[in-house]
Amino acid sequence: MxxxxxxxxxxxxxxxxxxxxxxxxxxxxxxxxxxxxxxxxxxxxxxxxxxxxxxxxxxxxxxxxxxxxxxxxxxxxxxxxxxxxxxxxxxxxxxxxxxxxxxxxxxxxxxxxRYHPTVDGDFTPCFSYAGKGNLFYCTDCEGPELFGRDTVVIGTGPADWAADMGVALSRYTPKLRVLLAGGRDLSEPRAARLREKNIPVLTGEIQRLIGEKRELSGLELKDGTTITAEAFFVSSDxxxxxxxxxxxxxxxxxxxxxxxxxxxxxxxxxxxxxxxxxxxxxxxxxxxxxxxxxxxxxxxxxxxxxxxxxxxxxxxxx
Ligand SMILES: Cc1cc2nc3c(=O)[nH]c(=O)nc-3n(C[C@H](O)[C@H](O)[C@H](O)COP(=O)(O)OP(=O)(O)OC[C@H]3O[C@@H](n4cnc5c(N)ncnc54)[C@H](O)[C@@H]3O)c2cc1C
The missing domain is CATH 3.50.50.60 (FAD/NAD(P)-binding domain)
Structure with missing residues (x-):
């Protein structure tokens, strides 16, 4: 028994x-x-x-x-x-x-x-960086890691969530961009908030993560462009x-x-x-x-x- x-x-x-x-x-x-x-x-x-x-x-x-x-x-x-x-x-x-x-x-x-960004359709490449270096997920836990760092918000879910995260993170750093890698449907009020904060919006699917030893330095997009930054913050569900x-x-x-x-x-x-x-x-x-x-x-x-x-x-x- x-x-x-x-x-x-x-x-x-x-x-x-x-x-x-x-x-x-x-x-x-x-x-x-x-x-x-x-x-x-x-x-x-x-x-x-x-x-x-x-x-x-x-x-x-x-x-x-x-x-x-x-x-x-x-x-x-x-x-x-x-x-x-x-x-x-x-x-x-x-x-x-x-x-x-x-x-x-x-x-x-x-x-x-938690949902990671997909990299050429696969989320496992994120495991090399998530919680290990400069790929962050949680504003309450990790927002203060960004102070003054050039940061890209990676939106994997709805575009408005990524916009909200971008605005929220602007209290830690003025150097922010939002990449819409998931939903692209940004509402006008959110787009206006991003403009007010001088946060550029980019779009594209991630093809490859560029980095070494837990530190991510860039995202190669499917259209061939590369986005470099000092830190990356994921907006996801x-x-x-x-x-x-x-x-x-x-x-x-x-x-x-x-x-x-x-x-x-x-x-x-x-x-x-x-x-x-x-x-x-x-x-x-x-x-x-x-x-x-x-x-x-x-x-x-x-x-x-x-x-x-x-x-x-x-x-x-x-
Ligand atoms: C990248 C990252 C960085 C973070 N940084 C911070 C930070 O700086 N500060 C902070 O306060 N918090 C941080 N957090 C959040 C913190 O890790 C979580 O809030 C905390 O771990 C939650 O604890 P928990 O016990 O509720 O769940 P978890 O830690 O998720 O543990 C749940 C456990 O349940 C197990 N489990 C689930 N289902 C089953 C099942 N069916 N059978 C058996 N086992 C099961 C899982 O394997 C897991 O081990 C971070 C989170 C992430 C992802």
């Missing part, structure tokens, strides 16, 4: 590991299942806004959080959860290799999917990895892109299921992920405690 954990946590990023740490501290049996595809595993740039860890790289932050959770007694296993079912008291997760995990409660901390939440019947946020919590505590409409981190509709930040992971874990522990107090285990169950 598979062990019944107090809490199964899907996702071993900052949200899931922080939750595991608290639950293990409270002597709850907690297991983190993670397929190791979160952004920080691949982030070699230094992060400057994570409290208590100044200048640590994303990879170091991952390592430290995991080590602390494991040292406290949490389990962390590698696995890709493809199915979630059951109800409070006995949830069942199934991994892609047929693994099975059972838990009294569930925390989903599965993060978001980010959607929560909501597949497991949907399987369990967790409500989605009004945009449909993220799972919806019932309160700040991360509880959901499904009894026994909590959510944390980037999966929730809020800014994507390590400290926010840690905070929402922590509050969810505190609430799960309190919830389990109330259950323990209400119905003491019968001698047969001990």
């Amino acid at each position: 598979t062990d019944l954990y107090d809490t199964l946590i899907v996702g071993g990023g900052p949200a899931g590991l922080t939750a595991a740490l608290h639950l293990a501290w409270q002597k709850r049996t907690a297991l983190v299942i993670d397929r190791v595809s979160g952004p920080l595993f691949f982030t070699l740039e230094q992060l400057w806004n994570v409290p208590g860890m100044p200048g640590a790289t994303g990879a170091e932050i991952q390592k430290r959080l995991k080590a602390q959770a494991v040292e406290m007694g949490a389990g962390v296993v590698r696995g890709n959860v493809v199915k979630a079912e059951g109800t409070e008291g006995d949830f069942l997760l199934t991994g892609e290799k047929g693994e099975r995990w059972r838990g009294r409660t569930l925390l989903l901390a599965t993060g978001v999917i 980010a959607r929560g990895r909501t597949d497991l939440a949907r399987q369990l019947g967790v409500e989605m946020a009004p945009t449909g892109k993220h799972a919806q919590a019932r309160s700040q505590r991360g509880d959901t409409n499904v009894p026994g299921v909590w959510i944390a981190g980037d999966l929730r509709p809020m800014t994507q930040q390590v400290a926010v992920a840690m905070g929402t992971g922590n509050i969810a874990a505190v609430m799960i522990d309190q919830h389990l405690r109330k259950g323990d107090v209400a119905s003491p285990p019968s001698p047969a169950a001990i």
